[in-house]
Amino acid sequence: MTILVTNDDGIESPGIAALVRAMQQIADVVVVAPDRQQSAVGHALTIASPLRATPYHRNGQIFGWAINGTPADCVKLGVSSLLQSPPDMVVSGINHGSNTSVNAIYSGTVSAATEGTLMGIPSMAVSLDDFSMHADFTLAAQVAAHIAAEMHTYQLPKGTLLNVNVPAIAPSRCKGIRITQQGHSVWQDTYERRIDPHGREYFWLSGQLVPVSPLPDADDLLMAEGYVAITPIHYELTNFAVMEQLRSKVSELPKQEEVPLSDMP
Amino acid sequence: MTILVTNDDGIESPGIAALVRAMQQIADVVVVAPDRQQSAVGHALTIASPLRATPYHRNGQIFGWAINGTPADCVKLGVSSLLQSPPDMVVSGINHGSNTSVNAIYSGTVSAATEGTLMGIPSMAVSLDDFSMHADFTLAAQVAAHIAAEMHTYQLPKGTLLNVNVPAIAPSRCKGIRITQQGHSVWQDTYERRIDPHGREYFWLSGQLVPVSPLPDADDLLMAEGYVAITPIHYELTNFAVMEQLRSKVSELPKQEEVPLSDMP
Numbered sequence: 001m002t003i004l005v006t007n008d009d010g011i012e013s014p015g016i017a018a019l020v021r022a023m024q025q026i027a028d029v030v031v032v033a034p035d036r037q038q039s040a041v042g043h044a045l046t047i048a049s050p051l052r053a054t055p056y057h058r059n060g061q062i063f064g065w066a067i068n069g070t071p072a073d074c075v076k077l078g079v080s081s082l083l084q085s086p087p088d089m090v091v092s093g094i095n096h097g098s099n100t101s102v103n104a105i106y107s108g109t110v111s112a113a114t115e116g117t118l119m120g121i122p123s124m125a126v127s128l129d130d131f132s133m134h135a136d137f138t139l140a141a142q143v144a145a146h147i148a149a150e151m152h153t154y155q156l157p158k159g160t161l162l163n164v165n166v167p168a169i170a171p172s173r174c175k176g177i178r179i180t181q182q183g184h185s186v187w188q189d190t191y192e193r194r195i196d197p198h199g200r201e202y203f204w205l206s207g208q209l210v211p212v213s214p215l216p217d218a219d220d221l222l223m224a225e226g227y228v229a230i231t232p233i234h235y236e237l238t239n240f241a242v243m244e245q246l247r248s249k250v251s252e253l254p255k256q257e258e259v260p261l262s263d264m265p
Numbered sequence: 266m267t268i269l270v271t272n273d274d275g276i277e278s279p280g281i282a283a284l285v286r287a288m289q290q291i292a293d294v295v296v297v298a299p300d301r302q303q304s305a306v307g308h309a310l311t312i313a314s315p316l317r318a319t320p321y322h323r324n325g326q327i328f329g330w331a332i333n334g335t336p337a338d339c340v341k342l343g344v345s346s347l348l349q350s351p352p353d354m355v356v357s358g359i360n361h362g363s364n365t366s367v368n369a370i371y372s373g374t375v376s377a378a379t380e381g382t383l384m385g386i387p388s389m390a391v392s393l394d395d396f397s398m399h400a401d402f403t404l405a406a407q408v409a410a411h412i413a414a415e416m417h418t419y420q421l422p423k424g425t426l427l428n429v430n431v432p433a434i435a436p437s438r439c440k441g442i443r444i445t446q447q448g449h450s451v452w453q454d455t456y457e458r459r460i461d462p463h464g465r466e467y468f469w470l471s472g473q474l475v476p477v478s479p480l481p482d483a484d485d486l487l488m489a490e491g492y493v494a495i496t497p498i499h500y501e502l503t504n505f506a507v508m509e510q511l512r513s514k515v516s517e518l519p520k521q522e523e524v525p526l527s528d529m530p
Contacts, residue, residue, distance in 0.1 A: 042337075043307030043370050050467035051456070072307075072371075077468055081456045102383060105308050105500055106337075118367065118451055146518055154514050160504045177518060179511045181503040186383055191316070191346045202315035203342055217508075230515060232507040235370055237498035238446040239425045243482075246444045246497055249419050253411055253442060253493070 001027040004087040008038040008108030015094035018137035022145040031064020032078035043111040044070040071112035090116030093126035100220035101183035117161040130168035140166040165229045180229040183218030266292040269352040273303045273336045273373030280359035283402035287410040296329020297343035308376040309335040336377035355381025358391035365485035366448035382426040395433035405431040430494045445494040448483030
Protein backbone atom coordinates (compact mmCIF):
# COMPACT_ATOMS: atom_id res chain seq x y z
CA MET A 1 0.00 0.00 0.00
CA THR A 2 1.23 3.49 -0.86
CA ILE A 3 -0.03 6.56 1.01
CA LEU A 4 0.44 10.11 -0.24
CA VAL A 5 0.90 12.37 2.79
CA THR A 6 0.41 16.11 2.61
CA ASN A 7 -0.66 18.98 4.89
CA ASP A 8 -1.26 22.73 4.95
CA ASP A 9 1.17 23.74 7.68
CA GLY A 10 4.08 23.07 5.33
CA ILE A 11 6.58 20.25 4.90
CA GLU A 12 8.68 21.47 7.85
CA SER A 13 5.91 21.24 10.44
CA PRO A 14 6.10 18.73 13.31
CA GLY A 15 2.57 17.53 12.49
CA ILE A 16 3.48 16.06 9.12
CA ALA A 17 6.56 14.36 10.60
CA ALA A 18 4.36 12.66 13.20
CA LEU A 19 1.90 11.59 10.49
CA VAL A 20 4.65 10.15 8.28
CA ARG A 21 6.00 8.04 11.18
CA ALA A 22 2.49 6.75 11.87
CA MET A 23 1.74 5.92 8.22
CA GLN A 24 5.11 4.19 7.74
CA GLN A 25 3.91 1.53 10.21
CA ILE A 26 1.33 0.37 7.67
CA ALA A 27 2.41 1.52 4.19
CA ASP A 28 4.98 3.03 1.88
CA VAL A 29 4.77 6.79 2.25
CA VAL A 30 5.36 9.54 -0.32
CA VAL A 31 5.32 13.09 1.01
CA VAL A 32 4.21 15.92 -1.31
CA ALA A 33 3.60 19.03 0.77
CA PRO A 34 3.68 22.83 0.53
CA ASP A 35 7.10 24.43 0.99
CA ARG A 36 5.58 26.89 3.47
CA GLN A 37 2.64 27.48 5.81
CA GLN A 38 -0.66 27.44 3.84
CA SER A 39 -3.28 27.61 6.56
CA ALA A 40 -6.77 28.82 5.63
CA VAL A 41 -6.03 28.62 1.91
CA GLY A 42 -9.20 26.59 1.40
CA HIS A 43 -9.42 24.79 -1.90
CA ALA A 44 -7.07 27.16 -3.72
CA LEU A 45 -5.33 25.96 -6.88
CA THR A 46 -2.33 27.49 -8.62
CA ILE A 47 -3.23 28.02 -12.26
CA ALA A 48 -1.62 31.34 -13.20
CA SER A 49 1.96 30.43 -12.33
CA PRO A 50 4.24 27.40 -12.56
CA LEU A 51 4.80 24.86 -9.81
CA ARG A 52 8.18 23.51 -8.74
CA ALA A 53 8.83 20.22 -6.97
CA THR A 54 11.98 20.33 -4.84
CA PRO A 55 13.36 17.36 -2.88
CA TYR A 56 13.20 18.17 0.82
CA HIS A 57 15.61 16.60 3.31
CA ARG A 58 15.12 15.89 6.98
CA ASN A 59 17.89 14.38 9.13
CA GLY A 60 20.07 13.91 6.05
CA GLN A 61 17.47 11.81 4.22
CA ILE A 62 14.98 12.65 1.50
CA PHE A 63 11.68 13.25 3.28
CA GLY A 64 9.55 14.22 0.29
CA TRP A 65 8.71 16.81 -2.34
CA ALA A 66 8.30 20.45 -1.32
CA ILE A 67 5.90 22.31 -3.63
CA ASN A 68 5.55 26.08 -4.05
CA GLY A 69 1.78 25.72 -4.01
CA THR A 70 -1.32 24.90 -2.03
CA PRO A 71 -2.33 21.60 -0.41
CA ALA A 72 -4.74 20.88 -3.31
CA ASP A 73 -1.89 21.59 -5.78
CA CYS A 74 0.28 19.05 -3.93
CA VAL A 75 -2.30 16.29 -4.30
CA LYS A 76 -3.06 17.09 -7.96
CA LEU A 77 0.61 17.36 -8.93
CA GLY A 78 1.68 14.41 -6.79
CA VAL A 79 -0.94 12.00 -8.13
CA SER A 80 -0.77 13.07 -11.76
CA SER A 81 2.96 13.80 -12.22
CA LEU A 82 5.28 12.89 -9.31
CA LEU A 83 4.16 9.39 -8.29
CA GLN A 84 4.67 6.46 -10.66
CA SER A 85 1.11 5.24 -10.05
CA PRO A 86 -1.82 6.63 -8.06
CA PRO A 87 -1.54 6.08 -4.28
CA ASP A 88 -3.98 3.84 -2.40
CA MET A 89 -4.80 6.62 0.03
CA VAL A 90 -4.31 10.35 0.60
CA VAL A 91 -3.83 11.42 4.23
CA SER A 92 -3.57 15.10 5.06
CA GLY A 93 -2.27 16.50 8.35
CA ILE A 94 -1.66 16.32 11.20
CA ASN A 95 -2.97 19.86 11.28
CA HIS A 96 -1.97 22.20 14.07
CA GLY A 97 -5.49 23.25 15.07
CA SER A 98 -8.87 21.54 14.68
CA ASN A 99 -10.97 21.65 11.51
CA THR A 100 -14.43 21.17 12.96
CA SER A 101 -17.59 23.07 12.02
CA VAL A 102 -17.17 25.88 9.49
CA ASN A 103 -13.38 25.50 9.65
CA ALA A 104 -13.71 22.56 7.27
CA ILE A 105 -14.59 25.11 4.57
CA TYR A 106 -11.50 27.25 5.10
CA SER A 107 -9.13 24.38 5.75
CA GLY A 108 -6.32 23.54 3.37
CA THR A 109 -5.91 20.25 5.25
CA VAL A 110 -9.46 19.19 4.42
CA SER A 111 -9.19 20.51 0.85
CA ALA A 112 -6.16 18.34 0.17
CA ALA A 113 -8.16 15.28 1.20
CA THR A 114 -11.13 16.51 -0.86
CA GLU A 115 -8.83 16.76 -3.86
CA GLY A 116 -7.76 13.15 -3.29
CA THR A 117 -11.41 12.11 -3.23
CA LEU A 118 -12.10 14.06 -6.44
CA MET A 119 -9.34 12.00 -8.02
CA GLY A 120 -11.06 8.80 -6.87
CA ILE A 121 -8.67 7.97 -4.01
CA PRO A 122 -9.85 7.13 -0.44
CA SER A 123 -8.79 10.15 1.62
CA MET A 124 -8.83 11.60 5.09
CA ALA A 125 -7.83 14.78 6.90
CA VAL A 126 -6.46 14.58 10.44
CA SER A 127 -6.35 17.63 12.71
CA LEU A 128 -5.31 18.11 16.33
CA ASP A 129 -7.03 20.63 18.57
CA ASP A 130 -3.79 22.41 19.47
CA PHE A 131 -2.23 25.29 17.51
CA SER A 132 1.10 25.06 19.31
CA MET A 133 4.23 24.05 17.40
CA HIS A 134 5.05 22.01 20.53
CA ALA A 135 1.76 20.13 20.50
CA ASP A 136 1.78 16.45 21.50
CA PHE A 137 0.81 14.43 18.42
CA THR A 138 0.83 11.02 20.18
CA LEU A 139 -2.93 10.45 20.19
CA ALA A 140 -3.49 11.98 16.73
CA ALA A 141 -0.77 9.79 15.19
CA GLN A 142 -2.24 6.70 16.83
CA VAL A 143 -5.69 7.59 15.55
CA ALA A 144 -4.40 8.23 12.02
CA ALA A 145 -2.70 4.82 11.89
CA HIS A 146 -5.77 3.08 13.34
CA ILE A 147 -8.17 4.59 10.79
CA ALA A 148 -5.84 4.27 7.80
CA ALA A 149 -5.32 0.58 8.58
CA GLU A 150 -9.03 -0.22 8.48
CA MET A 151 -10.15 2.45 5.97
CA HIS A 152 -10.64 -0.12 3.18
CA THR A 153 -13.31 -1.86 5.29
CA TYR A 154 -15.46 1.31 5.54
CA GLN A 155 -16.47 1.15 1.85
CA LEU A 156 -16.92 4.91 1.65
CA PRO A 157 -18.96 5.91 -1.39
CA LYS A 158 -17.19 7.78 -4.19
CA GLY A 159 -16.84 11.45 -3.30
CA THR A 160 -16.94 10.99 0.48
CA LEU A 161 -13.90 11.52 2.70
CA LEU A 162 -13.22 11.49 6.43
CA ASN A 163 -12.60 14.66 8.42
CA VAL A 164 -10.93 13.47 11.65
CA ASN A 165 -10.53 15.82 14.60
CA VAL A 166 -8.52 14.77 17.65
CA PRO A 167 -8.68 16.36 21.12
CA ALA A 168 -5.42 17.64 22.62
CA ILE A 169 -5.22 15.07 25.40
CA ALA A 170 -3.08 12.08 26.29
CA PRO A 171 -4.17 8.76 24.72
CA SER A 172 -5.14 7.41 28.14
CA ARG A 173 -7.65 10.25 28.60
CA CYS A 174 -9.35 9.76 25.24
CA LYS A 175 -12.95 8.58 25.65
CA GLY A 176 -13.06 6.83 22.26
CA ILE A 177 -14.22 7.45 18.69
CA ARG A 178 -17.51 9.06 17.67
CA ILE A 179 -19.00 9.39 14.16
CA THR A 180 -20.11 13.01 14.05
CA GLN A 181 -21.64 15.66 11.81
CA GLN A 182 -20.10 18.98 10.88
CA GLY A 183 -21.00 21.38 13.71
CA HIS A 184 -22.77 24.67 13.12
CA SER A 185 -20.33 26.95 14.94
CA VAL A 186 -19.27 30.05 13.00
CA TRP A 187 -16.56 32.64 13.42
CA GLN A 188 -17.45 35.90 15.04
CA ASP A 189 -15.02 38.03 13.12
CA THR A 190 -13.31 41.17 14.17
CA TYR A 191 -10.62 42.99 12.30
CA GLU A 192 -8.17 44.86 14.46
CA ARG A 193 -7.60 48.26 12.90
CA ARG A 194 -3.96 49.28 13.37
CA ILE A 195 -1.58 51.94 12.12
CA ASP A 196 1.76 50.90 10.60
CA PRO A 197 5.13 52.64 11.35
CA HIS A 198 4.50 54.85 8.29
CA GLY A 199 1.11 56.10 9.50
CA ARG A 200 -0.96 53.90 7.16
CA GLU A 201 -3.97 51.94 8.30
CA TYR A 202 -4.15 48.16 8.12
CA PHE A 203 -6.50 45.42 9.30
CA TRP A 204 -5.73 42.07 10.89
CA LEU A 205 -8.26 39.27 11.18
CA SER A 206 -9.08 38.00 14.62
CA GLY A 207 -12.16 36.35 16.04
CA GLN A 208 -13.57 33.37 17.85
CA LEU A 209 -15.62 30.32 16.97
CA VAL A 210 -19.05 30.50 18.58
CA PRO A 211 -21.64 27.69 18.63
CA VAL A 212 -24.81 28.75 16.79
CA SER A 213 -27.11 25.93 17.82
CA PRO A 214 -25.94 22.93 19.83
CA LEU A 215 -26.13 19.71 17.82
CA PRO A 216 -25.86 16.47 19.82
CA ASP A 217 -23.64 14.85 17.16
CA ALA A 218 -21.50 17.90 16.35
CA ASP A 219 -17.80 17.33 15.73
CA ASP A 220 -16.67 20.31 17.83
CA LEU A 221 -18.88 19.35 20.78
CA LEU A 222 -17.73 15.71 20.95
CA MET A 223 -14.08 16.64 20.41
CA ALA A 224 -14.34 19.07 23.33
CA GLU A 225 -15.73 16.21 25.46
CA GLY A 226 -12.61 14.12 24.78
CA TYR A 227 -13.70 11.98 21.81
CA VAL A 228 -12.02 11.57 18.44
CA ALA A 229 -14.60 13.05 16.03
CA ILE A 230 -14.89 11.46 12.57
CA THR A 231 -17.20 13.30 10.15
CA PRO A 232 -17.89 11.79 6.72
CA ILE A 233 -18.02 14.78 4.35
CA HIS A 234 -18.63 15.18 0.63
CA TYR A 235 -18.50 17.93 -1.96
CA GLU A 236 -22.12 17.76 -3.00
CA LEU A 237 -23.13 21.38 -2.40
CA THR A 238 -26.68 21.34 -3.83
CA ASN A 239 -29.41 22.05 -1.31
CA PHE A 240 -31.93 19.63 -2.84
CA ALA A 241 -34.68 20.57 -0.38
CA VAL A 242 -34.64 24.13 -1.72
CA MET A 243 -34.69 23.22 -5.43
CA GLU A 244 -38.44 22.52 -5.64
CA GLN A 245 -39.33 25.58 -3.58
CA LEU A 246 -37.26 27.80 -5.89
CA ARG A 247 -38.93 26.42 -9.04
CA SER A 248 -42.22 27.99 -8.00
CA LYS A 249 -40.64 31.27 -6.90
CA VAL A 250 -38.08 32.34 -9.49
CA SER A 251 -39.86 34.24 -12.24
CA GLU A 252 -38.85 34.00 -15.90
CA LEU A 253 -36.75 36.64 -17.59
CA PRO A 254 -38.75 39.20 -19.54
CA LYS A 255 -38.99 38.10 -23.18
CA GLN A 256 -36.36 39.68 -25.41
CA GLU A 257 -37.14 40.96 -28.88
CA GLU A 258 -35.29 38.87 -31.39
CA VAL A 259 -33.24 41.25 -33.48
CA PRO A 260 -32.78 39.87 -37.01
CA LEU A 261 -29.12 39.93 -37.98
CA SER A 262 -29.95 42.12 -40.99
CA ASP A 263 -31.37 44.82 -38.66
CA MET A 264 -28.31 44.98 -36.43
CA PRO A 265 -26.65 48.35 -36.41
CA MET B 266 -31.26 48.54 -0.20
CA THR B 267 -27.47 48.24 -0.12
CA ILE B 268 -25.62 45.57 -2.09
CA LEU B 269 -22.00 44.64 -1.47
CA VAL B 270 -20.43 43.69 -4.80
CA THR B 271 -17.24 41.69 -5.03
CA ASN B 272 -15.58 39.22 -7.41
CA ASP B 273 -12.47 37.10 -7.85
CA ASP B 274 -11.19 38.48 -11.15
CA GLY B 275 -10.14 41.69 -9.38
CA ILE B 276 -11.61 45.17 -9.12
CA GLU B 277 -10.31 46.14 -12.58
CA SER B 278 -12.15 43.40 -14.48
CA PRO B 279 -14.95 44.23 -16.96
CA GLY B 280 -17.23 41.70 -15.26
CA ILE B 281 -17.47 43.60 -11.98
CA ALA B 282 -18.09 46.88 -13.83
CA ALA B 283 -21.04 45.28 -15.65
CA LEU B 284 -22.37 43.88 -12.37
CA VAL B 285 -22.12 47.24 -10.61
CA ARG B 286 -24.09 48.97 -13.39
CA ALA B 287 -26.78 46.29 -13.15
CA MET B 288 -27.04 46.47 -9.35
CA GLN B 289 -27.17 50.27 -9.36
CA GLN B 290 -30.54 49.99 -11.12
CA ILE B 291 -32.04 48.53 -7.96
CA ALA B 292 -29.84 49.46 -4.98
CA ASP B 293 -26.99 51.43 -3.50
CA VAL B 294 -23.80 49.59 -4.33
CA VAL B 295 -20.56 49.30 -2.35
CA VAL B 296 -17.68 47.57 -4.11
CA VAL B 297 -15.09 45.71 -2.02
CA ALA B 298 -12.98 43.56 -4.33
CA PRO B 299 -9.50 42.06 -4.64
CA ASP B 300 -6.84 44.40 -6.02
CA ARG B 301 -5.75 41.66 -8.43
CA GLN B 302 -6.87 38.46 -10.14
CA GLN B 303 -7.75 35.80 -7.54
CA SER B 304 -9.21 32.98 -9.63
CA ALA B 305 -9.29 29.49 -8.16
CA VAL B 306 -8.38 30.74 -4.69
CA GLY B 307 -11.33 28.81 -3.25
CA HIS B 308 -12.36 29.84 0.22
CA ALA B 309 -8.94 31.19 1.17
CA LEU B 310 -8.65 33.68 4.02
CA THR B 311 -5.72 35.95 4.84
CA ILE B 312 -4.82 35.42 8.49
CA ALA B 313 -1.03 35.58 8.62
CA SER B 314 -0.63 39.04 7.12
CA PRO B 315 -2.39 42.42 7.30
CA LEU B 316 -5.05 43.60 4.85
CA ARG B 317 -5.15 47.07 3.28
CA ALA B 318 -8.24 48.81 1.90
CA THR B 319 -7.34 51.30 -0.85
CA PRO B 320 -9.89 53.52 -2.63
CA TYR B 321 -10.00 52.53 -6.30
CA HIS B 322 -10.98 55.02 -9.00
CA ARG B 323 -12.59 54.37 -12.37
CA ASN B 324 -13.32 57.21 -14.82
CA GLY B 325 -12.23 59.77 -12.23
CA GLN B 326 -14.73 58.57 -9.63
CA ILE B 327 -14.37 56.37 -6.58
CA PHE B 328 -15.51 52.92 -7.70
CA GLY B 329 -14.87 51.01 -4.48
CA TRP B 330 -12.30 49.52 -2.11
CA ALA B 331 -9.44 47.47 -3.48
CA ILE B 332 -8.23 44.84 -1.00
CA ASN B 333 -4.90 42.99 -1.05
CA GLY B 334 -6.69 39.76 -0.25
CA THR B 335 -9.06 37.06 -1.39
CA PRO B 336 -12.76 37.33 -2.30
CA ALA B 337 -13.73 35.87 1.10
CA ASP B 338 -11.46 38.47 2.80
CA CYS B 339 -13.28 41.23 0.91
CA VAL B 340 -16.68 40.15 2.19
CA LYS B 341 -15.47 39.62 5.77
CA LEU B 342 -13.59 42.93 5.91
CA GLY B 343 -16.28 44.85 4.02
CA VAL B 344 -19.16 43.70 6.19
CA SER B 345 -17.37 43.90 9.52
CA SER B 346 -15.17 46.98 9.08
CA LEU B 347 -15.68 49.05 5.92
CA LEU B 348 -19.47 49.40 5.64
CA GLN B 349 -21.36 51.41 8.23
CA SER B 350 -23.98 48.67 8.54
CA PRO B 351 -24.31 45.17 7.05
CA PRO B 352 -25.51 45.14 3.41
CA ASP B 353 -28.87 43.64 2.42
CA MET B 354 -27.22 41.40 -0.14
CA VAL B 355 -23.82 40.18 -1.30
CA VAL B 356 -23.45 39.66 -5.06
CA SER B 357 -20.22 38.23 -6.42
CA GLY B 358 -19.19 38.35 -10.09
CA ILE B 359 -19.70 38.59 -12.94
CA ASN B 360 -17.06 35.91 -13.23
CA HIS B 361 -15.15 35.44 -16.45
CA GLY B 362 -15.81 31.70 -16.82
CA SER B 363 -18.57 29.45 -15.50
CA ASN B 364 -18.62 27.95 -12.01
CA THR B 365 -20.71 24.86 -12.61
CA SER B 366 -20.04 21.35 -11.30
CA VAL B 367 -16.84 20.89 -9.32
CA ASN B 368 -15.72 24.42 -10.23
CA ALA B 369 -17.98 25.69 -7.44
CA ILE B 370 -15.47 24.21 -4.98
CA TYR B 371 -12.44 25.98 -6.47
CA SER B 372 -14.23 29.23 -7.19
CA GLY B 373 -13.39 32.44 -5.37
CA THR B 374 -16.58 33.94 -6.82
CA VAL B 375 -18.73 31.31 -5.13
CA SER B 376 -16.68 31.48 -1.92
CA ALA B 377 -17.31 35.22 -1.60
CA ALA B 378 -21.05 34.57 -1.76
CA THR B 379 -20.66 31.68 0.69
CA GLU B 380 -18.90 34.04 3.08
CA GLY B 381 -21.84 36.45 2.81
CA THR B 382 -24.21 33.61 3.66
CA LEU B 383 -22.05 32.61 6.63
CA MET B 384 -22.48 36.18 7.88
CA GLY B 385 -26.26 35.81 7.58
CA ILE B 386 -26.66 37.91 4.40
CA PRO B 387 -28.63 36.73 1.31
CA SER B 388 -25.96 36.10 -1.31
CA MET B 389 -25.42 34.99 -4.87
CA ALA B 390 -22.57 34.29 -7.25
CA VAL B 391 -22.97 35.13 -10.96
CA SER B 392 -20.67 33.63 -13.60
CA LEU B 393 -20.62 33.88 -17.37
CA ASP B 394 -19.50 30.95 -19.52
CA ASP B 395 -16.84 33.00 -21.31
CA PHE B 396 -13.24 33.46 -20.15
CA SER B 397 -12.50 36.27 -22.56
CA MET B 398 -11.79 39.77 -21.25
CA HIS B 399 -13.96 40.96 -24.18
CA ALA B 400 -16.94 38.79 -23.19
CA ASP B 401 -20.44 40.23 -23.66
CA PHE B 402 -21.96 40.65 -20.20
CA THR B 403 -25.38 41.86 -21.43
CA LEU B 404 -27.36 38.73 -20.55
CA ALA B 405 -25.48 38.05 -17.32
CA ALA B 406 -26.04 41.62 -16.09
CA GLN B 407 -29.74 41.39 -16.95
CA VAL B 408 -30.01 38.09 -15.09
CA ALA B 409 -28.17 39.46 -12.05
CA ALA B 410 -30.54 42.45 -11.81
CA HIS B 411 -33.61 40.23 -12.31
CA ILE B 412 -32.66 37.79 -9.56
CA ALA B 413 -31.38 40.42 -7.12
CA ALA B 414 -34.67 42.36 -7.47
CA GLU B 415 -36.80 39.37 -6.45
CA MET B 416 -34.32 37.58 -4.18
CA HIS B 417 -36.20 38.61 -1.02
CA THR B 418 -39.25 36.66 -2.24
CA TYR B 419 -37.32 33.37 -2.47
CA GLN B 420 -37.04 33.04 1.32
CA LEU B 421 -33.83 31.06 1.09
CA PRO B 422 -33.09 29.23 4.33
CA LYS B 423 -30.12 30.40 6.40
CA GLY B 424 -26.90 29.04 4.97
CA THR B 425 -28.15 28.61 1.39
CA LEU B 426 -26.96 30.80 -1.48
CA LEU B 427 -27.52 30.92 -5.22
CA ASN B 428 -24.88 29.86 -7.72
CA VAL B 429 -25.98 31.43 -11.02
CA ASN B 430 -24.34 30.39 -14.30
CA VAL B 431 -25.15 32.22 -17.51
CA PRO B 432 -24.52 30.94 -21.06
CA ALA B 433 -22.42 33.11 -23.38
CA ILE B 434 -25.23 34.01 -25.78
CA ALA B 435 -27.27 37.08 -26.67
CA PRO B 436 -30.33 37.73 -24.45
CA SER B 437 -32.65 36.97 -27.36
CA ARG B 438 -31.17 33.47 -27.70
CA CYS B 439 -31.57 32.59 -23.99
CA LYS B 440 -34.11 29.80 -23.47
CA GLY B 441 -35.01 30.91 -19.93
CA ILE B 442 -34.15 30.08 -16.33
CA ARG B 443 -33.77 26.61 -14.84
CA ILE B 444 -33.31 25.59 -11.18
CA THR B 445 -30.48 23.10 -11.34
CA GLN B 446 -28.24 20.89 -9.23
CA GLN B 447 -24.45 20.99 -9.11
CA GLY B 448 -23.25 18.80 -11.98
CA HIS B 449 -20.87 15.90 -11.49
CA SER B 450 -18.26 16.86 -14.08
CA VAL B 451 -14.67 16.78 -12.86
CA TRP B 452 -11.36 18.04 -14.18
CA GLN B 453 -9.14 15.64 -16.01
CA ASP B 454 -5.87 17.18 -14.95
CA THR B 455 -2.62 17.22 -16.74
CA TYR B 456 0.48 19.11 -15.76
CA GLU B 457 2.66 20.20 -18.61
CA ARG B 458 6.26 19.48 -17.70
CA ARG B 459 8.51 22.23 -19.07
CA ILE B 460 12.08 23.43 -18.72
CA ASP B 461 12.76 27.08 -17.81
CA PRO B 462 15.49 29.22 -19.49
CA HIS B 463 17.87 28.17 -16.69
CA GLY B 464 17.39 24.44 -17.31
CA ARG B 465 15.13 23.85 -14.32
CA GLU B 466 11.93 21.81 -14.52
CA TYR B 467 8.53 23.29 -13.77
CA PHE B 468 4.89 22.19 -14.04
CA TRP B 469 1.86 24.09 -15.30
CA LEU B 470 -1.70 22.96 -14.67
CA SER B 471 -3.88 22.30 -17.65
CA GLY B 472 -6.87 20.04 -18.17
CA GLN B 473 -10.47 19.81 -19.19
CA LEU B 474 -13.82 19.39 -17.49
CA VAL B 475 -15.37 16.04 -18.34
CA PRO B 476 -18.88 14.87 -17.48
CA VAL B 477 -18.79 11.84 -15.17
CA SER B 478 -22.43 10.83 -15.31
CA PRO B 479 -25.09 12.86 -17.07
CA LEU B 480 -27.64 14.34 -14.63
CA PRO B 481 -30.85 15.69 -16.18
CA ASP B 482 -30.87 18.71 -13.84
CA ALA B 483 -27.13 19.45 -13.95
CA ASP B 484 -26.08 23.10 -14.06
CA ASP B 485 -23.41 22.57 -16.73
CA LEU B 486 -25.76 20.59 -18.98
CA LEU B 487 -28.60 23.13 -18.89
CA MET B 488 -26.24 26.09 -19.26
CA ALA B 489 -24.78 24.42 -22.36
CA GLU B 490 -28.34 24.10 -23.73
CA GLY B 491 -28.87 27.87 -23.45
CA TYR B 492 -30.55 28.20 -20.06
CA VAL B 493 -29.54 30.34 -17.11
CA ALA B 494 -28.72 27.73 -14.42
CA ILE B 495 -29.50 28.61 -10.80
CA THR B 496 -28.25 26.10 -8.23
CA PRO B 497 -29.14 26.57 -4.55
CA ILE B 498 -26.01 25.52 -2.64
CA HIS B 499 -25.10 25.31 1.03
CA TYR B 500 -22.02 24.62 3.13
CA GLU B 501 -23.37 21.59 4.92
CA LEU B 502 -20.66 19.07 4.07
CA THR B 503 -21.78 16.12 6.20
CA ASN B 504 -22.74 13.01 4.25
CA PHE B 505 -25.56 12.00 6.60
CA ALA B 506 -26.32 8.79 4.69
CA VAL B 507 -22.83 7.51 5.49
CA MET B 508 -22.87 8.36 9.22
CA GLU B 509 -24.92 5.33 10.32
CA GLN B 510 -22.99 2.96 8.09
CA LEU B 511 -19.68 4.20 9.57
CA ARG B 512 -20.91 3.73 13.17
CA SER B 513 -21.02 -0.03 12.66
CA LYS B 514 -17.70 -0.17 10.82
CA VAL B 515 -15.18 2.03 12.63
CA SER B 516 -13.60 0.00 15.41
CA GLU B 517 -12.64 1.51 18.76
CA LEU B 518 -9.08 2.52 19.58
CA PRO B 519 -7.17 -0.11 21.54
CA LYS B 520 -7.50 0.62 25.26
CA GLN B 521 -4.60 2.64 26.67
CA GLU B 522 -3.06 1.85 30.02
CA GLU B 523 -3.74 4.70 32.39
CA VAL B 524 -0.35 5.87 33.66
CA PRO B 525 -0.69 7.41 37.15
CA LEU B 526 1.00 10.80 37.28
CA SER B 527 3.30 9.54 40.05
CA ASP B 528 4.68 6.81 37.75
CA MET B 529 5.52 9.16 34.90
CA PRO B 530 9.20 9.23 34.07
